[in-house]
Amino acid sequence: MVNHEVLRKLPSIDTLLRTDLLTKLIGEHGKTVVIGAARAELDKIRRQILQTGAMSNQGLVLHVDDISQNIANQIRVRLRPTLQPIINATGVIIHTNLGRALLSRRAKIAMHEAASAYSNLEYDLEAGRRGSRYIHAESLLCQLTGAESAVVVNNNAAALVLCLSTLAKGHEVLISRSQLVEIGGGFRIPEIMHQSGAKLVEVGSTNRTYLHDYETHLNPSISTLILRVHHSNFKIIGFTHEPGIAELAALGKKHGIIVMDDLGSGTLLDTTPFGLAHEPTIQESIHAGVDIVTASGDKLLGGPQAGLIMGQKAIIAKLRKHPLIRAFRVDKITLAALQATLLAYLENKAITEVPVWQMIALDIETINLRARYWQKQCSQIGLHAEVVDAYSTVGGGSLPGQQLPTKALAIETNSPDTFTKNLRLNTPPVIACIENNCVMLDPRTVLAEQDDDLLRAVRKIEHPY
Template sequence: MSELYRLLPSVDLILQRISESGRHAHLPRPLLKDLVNVHLGQLRADIRSGKLTASEELRWPALEGPLHAFLDRTSRPHFRRVINATGVVVHTNLGRSLLARQAVQAVTEACAHYSNLEFSLDTGQRGSRYTHVEELLCRLTGAEAGLVVNNNAAAVLLMLDTLAKGREVVVSRGQLVEIGGSFRIPDVMARSGAVLREVGATNRTHLHDYERAITPETAALLKVHASNYRIIGFHKEVSLREMVALGDQHGLPVLDDLGSGNFFDFTPYGLGHEPTVQEAVAAGAAVVTFSGDKVLGGPQAGIIVGRRAYIEPIKKNPMNRALRIDKMTLAALEATLRLYLDPELARREIPTLRMITATPDELRRRANKLARSLRRTLGQSAKVVLLPGSSRVGGGAYPEQDLPTTLVGIHPIVHALGVETVRDRLLDVDPPLVGRIEHDAFCLDPRTLSDAEHALAAQVLASVLHP
């Protein structure tokens, strides 16, 4: 055993050999040195356990391949690309919406060069970052003014802190929801300093419930989108227009948190009606908040639009600086909003809209194309079949509605691999491939798997299935 230990090359010698090979030149030397030490530690453990007994296995020619494979695997960034074949379009855990090509180009430009982020090209003096998107937001929504912060939770917090701190906000008990990541509307309201005044029952709230709750301490009426929570059956809630009429009678603003807000009407594509931002503004909401990175298909952002009398104080809130967006978000958002000036262009160019509106016939054709690619690459290692299935919008939108699709199912044949094993192994390849198990098969949904990713998905699957 001591002889085997002496045969292990030194760290410096291994680093020299790696340098001579030209591989891993992109890695910082301290990181490379740490990883080499970890690998050597594993080899020493194998010697101690008796797993490694042959001296030939410790000479450089034998060590080189496994070492490079170890470095390839362990030096990968923690945050990296994933192939989404789940069929969930706005997948919260996989990065939510993909940006349009135009938005990606805008982000690259903003990162690579100086910009007029807070510089007025008209006056040569300091400007405001909000001017780059405020006019677009107003044009698209019909609002008088707008601003953007880093996410919708921040938007709600800032809105309430500005307009209702220390006073009461009336909200339906059935809308006090908790969404992903233990985010609860009551907690955000409490942090803002607003006093929560619950009305109605969990399943039914009437207009008179709001009216009875109004006191001299009331600052606003609040309507909250239920996100991925739904009550069915014996249920009633007050419409935004009814709340606005009541608010007008008492001189109170109505604040509307749309959550995953959108500018696009999806009803022609088989989805139920969801209120758009334009509809909320037209209904008279004083302030509307919504996300930029869900159904809207842009970057992570919390967008606030509404009447100027309410938006201007929100802009001046000192907390706004702590919640503001950076130049990359701003660039991506402006590029995304510009596409919405032409709804059909937006549908074609914004990946989220394009995936949601894909037709069953289109998805069937794409599934056939994907299956052919997989059969060519996987050969006899798996049986590839087409299966009926459904996709989801995700991101808290349309939780109860399925989108019809055609799944591509993979039944592994080699080594009697189970589909669960295949699923788990696909998370440890580069890039990881995330699908789902249905019909006793590992399934890929072409709705979220682009045609350009077919060859890569086949290659990744082959690396797991081939003996």
């Protein structure tokens, strides 16, 4: 049985709003926010009373000041953005779950300027009339890749859908069985092709596909496109074969068929000087004679999320006229960041400016020095940690199986799971890995200016007070 005297002891909303703490919060956040939190807190207490059948106030928070503090805590939680900056200590450079590529300082400045003032997004300053938003990246993409024309959409999946819908709806698209991939989030090439209205024609086998497999299935009256999907997020090894992109381009020209290359991760720089396997570049595909190339903007390019489409001028013109182009179009913030990123490549400054390439190019001695510094700081609080040999990865569906030698801090603890959870719940959150029952922190993906925050998070776990 519920003692109604307990319920009557609850303060009213008006009483709570008159407390110094909530009066201050009303001034900071507005009355609506505070009243909403106050009602939620009182409702919670009432439910506790009703559920337990409380005959007394034992174990219940009934004092006005205590309830006000709980309301203040609730307001802080409610107003805290769910999207938070974090410290990535995993060693995965392009971490899909952690936002993929970090943007350069130049790109961030460009985004801020585009967001802070009106711009000529779709206005031709010289002619004094409406212009096209796509010019802001087209010229740079053409200069960097050798393409005749280019257009940008909001991601590479959208680029693929737009191209297939425009160029192959109701017609056959030839693709090797080994390339019927899932590109992430459960989206698969056959399903994307179905949605676009194109008819999938599988050629070859899972591990071996030859040029004659394409030629055998070509029907010039209904086949309009050959699609090559680069294995950017997996590898097939052993008894394998696939024709090169130049061979496919030549086959397409022979039969008057469009050849499209979906590179996925899409890089403008050669990856081999950094000890990595060769990743096909966008310009290589263009120079090989491919008609249309698609790639992501926020993977190895190191820019914002975007789908880059480059190729023949006549084909790009068709894409720009398709109704989906508006649904897939990018905003001014994205275009500003992309343009700034591409300018770094044009000026041969990508390795020194673009964070993805800064991390890939980071030398082992610099990484070792930072790891040693972290170790020294940990030893001062009695935490046992060692600097060990480890491997970073590029990530983001790029260069599967490729690793970069690194030095990591291995922290010994009785409960690595609890330790990493506490790191995640820190402000800012720190994301680490567990290996050989140790918590692993890789300096390669931790920005230098984040060192103090990372070490503060570690100290807080060992010495919370």
